Amino acid sequence: MTGSATTIVRNCHVFDGVQDRPYAGAVAVRDGRILAVGPEAGVRAAAPDSAREVDLGGGYVMAGLLNMHTHLSLSLPGPGGDAVSRMSPHSLALYMASGARRTLHSGVTTVRCVAEKAHAEFALRAAIDAGWTSGPRIFTAGRALVCTGGHGHEGSDTLECDGADAFRRGTRAQISAGADLIKVMISGGIAGEHEAIDTPQLTGDEIAAVIETAHAWGRKVTAHAGPAPIIEQAVRLGLDCVEHGYQLTEPVVKLMAENGTSLVPTLIVTRCKDFFDSLGVPEWMQQRSLGAGERHVESYRLALAAGVELMLGSDMPPFQPTEGTTATVRELEHMAAFGLAPVEALRAATIVPARWLGADEQLGTVEPGKYADLIAMDTDPTQDVSALRSLRWVMKGGEVVRDDRTGLRA
Ligand SMILES: [Zn+2]
Structure with missing residues (x-):
């Protein structure tokens, strides 16, 4: 030496x-x-x-920082997102590499990708590891699993499955591609035109098939989920993490705390009009998003009071400029403003995610x-x-x- x-x-x-x-x-x-x-x-x-x-x-x-809800290939409804959706595979990879570099420069040294297009992030991760391009450490779910017509079904960042067998196959396919975890959409959301935030999307046996299969292969499962009854069902089936949790209730946050189910609240997604405007996001989606903001914060406060494990995630690209800073920092400010002590907010952005990823010996x-x-x-x-x-x-x-x-x- x-x-x-x-x-x-x-x-x-x-x-x-x-x-x-x-x-x-x-x-x-x-x-x-x-x-x-x-x-x-x-x-x-x-x-x-x-x-x-x-x-x-x-x-x-x-x-x-560790950002636990990242999409480097995000394409929301509207002209900004359409331009990403239309990219050739080559352009998409270069676009994501640019985002990865900016993510790293924004202080986010590790991301958890929870749905990326066409498995391009596996190539990106290999390129970063080989030193061809710079970017954060990447943990990824591959494509998110979704029912036919379900949340995010429009793009190659999801995989449509129907029935327990198809969800098992979808889970195994992500693991086979190199996924570190599994992401599943169990309810509607903000960005889906034909659904509501509280639309149930998977049957109980489909949710169980994903969780059982992922756990058998040593992978955790996180779910895009809004409404309390659907989250309760998935938590009872062994879900490891909830994304957004727009409509949590006291009994459900209590259950999450007891079962050790984490929450990535992504508070910023119901309060980011400047971001939506910059992408030309249509009025129906803006109304749904901004209209859900108050209930979203109520959910977050309930989870905080119940002792649910909280983790930082921006949903927006981590480096995205917004309100004078980045989406990552703005999200952390929201988490602190709505009740999390600063030092605990910093842990929700470092060691707590590292532990969830099983990487706390290396990171955090x-x-x-x-x-x-x-x-x-x-x-x-x-x-x-x-x-x-x-x-x-x-x-x-x-x-x-x-x-x-x-x-x-x-
Ligand atoms: Zn997302």
Whole structure:
């Protein structure tokens, strides 16, 4: 091991995610992983004299963000989405690569993709791993499973199945393609013209077939779901995570907490008119989305009060500019504004998702042995998550990929 392979990130406050408060310290990084973290003297002692130094100018450093509800190939109704849907496979892959790069620069070092078109994200993931292009670590569900005509059926980011056998086959097909988890649409949603948010879409035996098959292969299942009765049925069948949860009730959040079912609330999707306008999203969808906002927040508050495990997910592309920041940071601000303490919001964006993904030995906190996926900003995020608006430096696997002081965007 040569000393030049070691970097000391110093002159910073470290929020390590283990303790609740940041402390003045440093992080030593070697071979893409964290070698040591703590007060600077101790970190220096653990690193060779020849180590390179990165001076963060008094900034706050923490683990890179994990965004648990991502679509790099999102196409909502309207002209913006139609342009994505019409792309050739080659264009689509390049478009997604551009989104992946911008995602990484936005401080999101890991994504969980929950429906991408044509399995293109498997090629993207391989390209990122090979160093051909830069992007976050990708965990993916492949294509989301949906009944004929169900939520999102219009595109190649879903796979239509009908009957328990077809849902078993669909589950196995995603795993065979390389899926880390399974996504299933068990109710209607905002973006489907011929359905309502509370339209039931799968039968009980279909939901059970997906969950049983995925679990047998060691994969978790997350479900796009709005209404409480359908969520209750799926949670009783062993569902691992709920996306959106627009219409949760007290008994159902209690059941979720008891069963360890997580919630990715995606609060931003019922309060993002500027995003919809930029894509030319039609009036019927805007009304449905913005009209569901109040009940959506009520659901979120119930889940929070019941102790349901909450995780950050934007649904919108993670880097998407909105209201003066990115969709990821704006979502975290919503989660905090509607009741989650800042330090818990930061955990909902780091270690809690890492644990759900079974990757908490590698990701989610600033601890020795984990990947050196780090972000830095000007002010203290444990006081106010809006500190993430001042994000100006990103490291993935020990390599600096964004530094606003030098203009670097790798
Ligand atoms: Zn989504």
